[in-house]
Amino acid sequence: MTAPDLLLRGARTYDGGAPLDVRLSGGLVDAIAPSGMLDADGAETVELEGRYIGPGLWDAHVHFTQWVIQQRRVDLAGTRSAADAVAVVREALTNGFPSTDGVLFGYGYRDGLWGEPVTRAALDVFAQPVVLINGDLHSAWMNSAGAARLGLHPDATGVVSEGEWIGTLQRFHAEAALPVGDYRTAAAAAAARGVVGVVEYENVLNIDEWAERVAAGVDSLRVDAAVWPDELDTALARGLRTGDPVEPTGLVTMGRLKVVVDGSLNTRTAYCWDPYPGLDAHSAHGCGVSSIPVSELRDLLVRARAGGIEAAVHAIGDRANTEVLDTFEELGMRGIIEHAQLVRSDDFARFARLGLIASVQPEHAMDDRDVADRYWAGRTDRAFAFGSLHAAGVALRLGSDAPVAPLDPWHAIASGVSRSRGDRAAWHPEQSLPLDVALGASTRHPLAVGAPADVMITDADPYALDRDALRGMPVSATLLAGRFTHRAL
Template identity: 50%
Template sequence: MSLLLRNARIVGSGDAPADILVGGGSIAAIGRGLSGDESVDLEGRFVVPGLWDNHVHLAQHALAQRRVDLSTTTSAAQAARLMAEAFRDTPPVAGLPLVGFGFRDGLWPDAPSAALLDSYVDSVPVVLVSGDLHCCWLNSIALARFGYGGHATGILREDEAFPVTAALQDVPDAVLDAWVDEAAQAAAARGIVGLVDFEMADNIPAWSRRFAAGFDSLRVAAAAYTEHLEGAIAAGRFTGEVIAGTDGLLTMGPFKVLIDGSLNTRTAYCADVYPGLEHSDRAHGILTVPGDELTALMIRASAAGLLPAVHAIGDEANRIALDSFEVVGCRGRIEHAQLLLDADLPRFAALGVAASVQPEQAMDDRGVADRYWAGRTGRAFALRSLLSAGAELLLGSDAPVAPLDPWVTFAAAIGRSRDGLEPWHPEQAISAAEALAASTNGRSRVSAGDAADLVVVEHDPLAVAADDIRRMP
C-alpha cells in the first residue's frame, strides 16, 4: 500500500510543488506525475522532516498536566495560597498527597518553608515540585511521609528531592501509560515524531510494556541512568539498539549521568559564586558527581556501547564533563550546556560531543540568569557560539520544564524573546534553517529513501517570524 502526497512544497527545496510517494515506511520517490494506491492533496502546504525532541521526561510531563499549575507564581505566599485553593476545590484522593508543579523561586521576595506551607495546608501531605525538577517544597506531613521529618526548611534539592519525585510517580502502570499515551499523541499533533526519554526510571521495560500494549505515536530512544547501568550492560544493551517487539520504534538511548543541579535552584556548578550564597556550602552550586567518578562511569558505559549523556549546566560542570570526555576518548552528549567558558566552546567539536540545549529555558530563566550569572550571560545558552565553533547542536524542551512543542523550541532558538520582551542576547540566536537541522535527527530536508517521518504545516518555517512560529498550525 502506497500513499501519494500531492502538491507539497518541500521546505528548503524551492517553492515549486512536488508529489511525495510514500510506501513501506519510507519515501519512495519525489517528483511530478507520480501515482499511488491512495492520495492526499496537500494544496501547497509545506513539508519538513519529522521533528525530534532531544530531551524529554515524558512520564513527568504527563503527570505535570494533572498537578496544580504553579508556573506563574511570583512569591512563596502565592504558591502556598494556590495549593490551599486547590485543596479546597479539588482535594486529593484519601491517602494521596496534593501535588503542585512549576514554581521557580529564584526571584521570589519571600522564602519558601515548611512552616509557611503548613500555615495554608496542614491536614494532608503537600508537595510542590519546581519547574526545573531539581527541587521539592514539602509541608510537615509530607516531610514525615517521605522520610524527612524534622527537616529544617522543607526545601529538598537535588539528590534529596529525586526520591520524592520518583515516589510521586507511583501510580498504577495502566494509568500512567494511558497518560503517557495522551501526552505522546499531543506531541505528535505538533509535529514530533520521536524523542529521547530521560525519565529517571528503568525505561526499556516501561517502554517495552507500552509498545506491547499498542503504543505507536512516536519513536522513542530510552535512556539509562547510573542505577540501571549494570543491568543494561548485563542485558547487552547499546545505544541505537532496536528493541524487539516494538516495530522498530523503540531504541536504546544514551547513558545519562547528572553532575550538577540547575540555575533556578542555584545548584548548577559554576566557577563563580552565587550572589547571596557566598558563605553557603553551595556557594558555587553543587557538583553531584566528581570528575574521577564521572570518568569511571563513562569508561564503563562507553566500553559497552552506551553513549554517555552528561547533565551539566554550570560552566565549571561543563568543563569537568568535557575533561572526562577527553580522558575517555568517546563521543557523546552534554545535556543543557547552559553556561560555558569561552575556552570550552571549541572542545565540543574537537571531542565529538554534541550540545543538547533547550532554548525555551533561556526565556524562562533570563531574569534569574541576569541576577545570578550577572556579567556572564553572553555565554549562556550560547547557540550561535556553539555552532560557530563547529559543535553539533541538538534542540529539545526538557518537558515538563518547558512545553513539549517543537515550534516553541524553534521560536526561542531563532528569536531569543517571548512575551513582548526585547530579545535576550540576540547575538546568540541561530537561523531558522539551523534550528530545523538541530530538530530533525540529522535530516536537513525531505529526501527520497528517507524514513517517511513527515510533518505538514501551513507556513514555511524558514520564512515565518519567531513570534508566529510559536503558533505554527
C-alpha cells in the same frame, strides 16, 4: 505495523521550493519528483494542495511521565512569592483538587526571584501532605506531613533538592502508576505538533516501560530510552547497545547512559567557577553542587562504552561543563552534553574539537533570563549561548526538558531563532540561531529518498512566518514510518 503505500501529491518544500510529489513505501521515502511526475502504482493518493512538507520533528530531551502527570498537579507557574504559592494551594484544597495517593502535588514554582524565602512552616498551615515541585524538577518544597509521607527530612526551609529529591520523586510515582490512556493522549498531542520522536530521560528503566506502552497502543512516537547509572548493569547484562531496538515494532531503541553531574540554575545548584551572589566560594554550596566526583563519572563512561552504550551528561554550570569536557577528552570519547547552559569562553572551541553534541533547550533561556541576570550577572553573554556553540562548529539538538517547557519543538525553534517571547525584547540576540540550524537541530533525517518516512506537513512555510506564528505553526499531518499519527487534511 506496516503502513500502506502513500503518494503525497502537490507538496512544497520550505523557503520557496517548487511543488513536488513524495511516495512513501515500506516505512521509507521511496521517491521524490516534481509534481505530476510520479505514478501512484497502487498507492493511496493524498492531495496536499500546496501545503509544505518536511521531516518530522524530534524533542531531544523529555521526562515523559513528568509531562503526563503534570495535569494532576496544581499549576504554580504564575506564582510570584511564597505567599502567592500558599494561596494557590489553599484554593486548590478548597476546590477539592485531587491528590496522588494522599499527597497534593504542585508544580512549576520558580523562587529564584522571590523576595522572601520558602519555609516549611508556611506550608504547615495545611494538615494534608503538600509537596510543591520546582519548575526545574531539581527541588521540592513541602510541609511536614508531605515530608513524612515521602520519608524525607528537610530542614526549616522545607526544601529537598538534587539526588535525594529526584530519586524520591521517581520512586513515589512508580508506585502510583498512570493509566496507559494518559500516555497515549500525550503522545498523540505531540504528534499533532509534528513530533515523530523523543529522547526519554526519566529516571526509571525506560526501555521496559516504553516497550510495555507501545504494546498497549502508545505507538505514535519513536523513543530513544536512556538508562541511568542505577540501571546501567541491567542494560549491560542484556547486551543492549545504543541504537538497538528493544521491542518488536522497532519504535523503542536503547538510548544513552544519562549521568547528572550538577544541579540547576533555578535551584542555584548548577556547579560554577564563581560563587552565587551573597555566598562564599569556599562554603559548602557557594558555587553550586557537584553531584558526583569526576572519578565516578569517568568510571561510568568507561563501563558504558565497553558495553556499547554511549553517554549523555547533564552539565549546566560552567565548571560542570569544563569538568565533563575534560573527562570526554581524557577518554577520547564522543557524546552529548545536556543543557550546557553556562560555558566558559575557552570551552566553546573545545566542545567542537572533541566532536561533542550540545543538547539545549531554547525555552529555558526565555524562562530563566531574569534568574540568569541575577545569579550569573556579568556572565550572561555566555549563558544559553546557542549562537556561540553553533559558530564554534558544535552540533546542536533542540529539546524541551518537558515538563520544564512544553513538549512542542516549535516553541524551541521560535525561541532559539528570536531569543524573545511575549512582549519582551530579545535577550542577548547575538546568541540567536539561524532558522535552518534550528530546524535541522529538531530533526533526525532529511526528506530524502531512502530516509525513514517520518514526515510532517504544515499549512505554512516556516521561513515566511514571524516569531509568534512560527511558535504556533499549524501542522496538518504527521506520518511515522509512512503511517498517519496525526491527520487534519
